Amino acid sequence: MKRSIIIFCIGILSSLTVFAQQDAQFTLFPWAVSYYNVGAVGEQNNTLCFTGIFRQQYTGFKDVYADPNTGKMIEENTSPQQILLNIETYHKKLHGGIGVSLIKDKIGYYNNIGAKLGYSYKLRIPTGSLGIGIQVGFLNQKLDATKLRPLQDGDAVLGGLSNDESWLDMDVNVGFYYKGDHWYAGLSGTQLVENIRLSGDKNILQMTRHLYIHGGYTWTIPQDPSWELEPQTLIKTDFSTAQWDLLLLARYNKILWFGLDYRIQDAVSVVFGARPFYNHSNIYLKGIDLGLGYSFTTSKLGYSQDRSYGDIEVMLRYCFDIFKTESFEGYGNSRTIYKNRY
Numbered sequence: 001m002k003r004s005i006i007i008f009c010i011g012i013l014s015s016l017t018v019f020a021q022q023d024a025q026f027t028l029f030p031w032a033v034s035y036y037n038v039g040a041v042g043e044q045n046n047t048l049c050f051t052g053i054f055r056q057q058y059t060g061f062k063d064v065y066a067d068p069n070t071g072k073m074i075e076e077n078t079s080p081q082q083i084l085l086n087i088e089t090y091h092k093k094l095h096g097g098i099g100v101s102l103i104k105d106k107i108g109y110y111n112n113i114g115a116k117l118g119y120s121y122k123l124r125i126p127t128g129s130l131g132i133g134i135q136v137g138f139l140n141q142k143l144d145a146t147k148l149r150p151l152q153d154g155d156a157v158l159g160g161l162s163n164d165e166s167w168l169d170m171d172v173n174v175g176f177y178y179k180g181d182h183w184y185a186g187l188s189g190t191q192l193v194e195n196i197r198l199s200g201d202k203n204i205l206q207m208t209r210h211l212y213i214h215g216g217y218t219w220t221i222p223q224d225p226s227w228e229l230e231p232q233t234l235i236k237t238d239f240s241t242a243q244w245d246l247l248l249l250a251r252y253n254k255i256l257w258f259g260l261d262y263r264i265q266d267a268v269s270v271v272f273g274a275r276p277f278y279n280h281s282n283i284y285l286k287g288i289d290l291g292l293g294y295s296f297t298t299s300k301l302g303y304s305q306d307r308s309y310g311d312i313e314v315m316l317r318y319c320f321d322i323f324k325t326e327s328f329e330g331y332g333n334s335r336t337i338y339k340n341r342y
Contacts (some may be wrong), residue, residue: 039174049089130234
């Protein structure tokens with residue numbers, strides 16, 4: 001199969017269009033929420049959190065082509081791969097949370113590396129809290145054009161590329177995140193300023209706006225309070241196509257969790273994990289959260305078409321307190337000693 005066709009397929013399957021770079025996606029999206037919604041940054045008070053997610057998408061997908069010199073068939077692994085690192089904390093003097101997201105997104109012969117820096121103001125309201133955030137991001141995209149082979153000589157697009165194409169874009173993101181006692185909801189927009197190109201060819205792979213709508217609910221089973229069910233959803237669109245994730249998690253004693261996810265027209269996923277030291281006396285171990293997910297590809301890229309063995313995803317989160325918890329002593333009017341957590 002010709003390389004140009006493979007590149008086109010991988011681009012479509014990884015939510016790319018010819019003219020637009022889209023955000024990375026994760027099956028374990030509840031642990032990546034601050035990547036796509038800056039309003040959620042710093043939700044855990046007095047806590048510093050590190051979250052890492054590794055995703056191998058369409059495992060086993062290969063580019064198969066004939067060597068132009070020898071005619072020998074060559075196989076090259078071109079399955080997409082995403083690596084995300086989120087670092088976030090809440091700071092009382094800033095009245096909100098600050099966070100950094102680092103992303104490495106490899107798609108075929110594209111290699112994208114990005115960074116986002118964001119701030120979320122936390123507003124306490126009677127029924128919960130509202131985070132209002134803004135974020136600035138930078139994305140360096142690189143294309144190994146030496147791997148491209150046009151179907152015919154003189155291709156108008158591929159023929160104009162050099163051996164090593166690279167460009168740097170800047171974007172602005174905003175987000176709103178509400179969290180109550182038993183439910184949450186968020187709305188965010190990313191890459192709102194589509195064409196801030198800091199370097200490189202301005203005609204190659206422009207960024208595109210994204211809209212995210214997400215939410216979830218925690219229901220404690222009355223007959224057995226040690227079990228909780230958490231239905232969650234994420235809708236994302238670039239205003240030309242849309243994708244919808246439906247996730248149902250079950251938690252036992254806030255330690256073990258497992259569930260199923262369905263991404264429409266793409267995959268069915270099994271996820272599970274644990275907070276193994278949740279009840280441990282050592283406060284530096286309590287904040288460890290581990291997760292693993294496997295997605296069965298339901299599209300024509302799946303195993304039934306001898307193209308992909310599915311997606312593998314691994315998550316590690318570690319949170320710990322970095323600020324001393326304030327305490328109040330003595331007597332006084334309840335209005336003057338009331339402590340707003342924000």
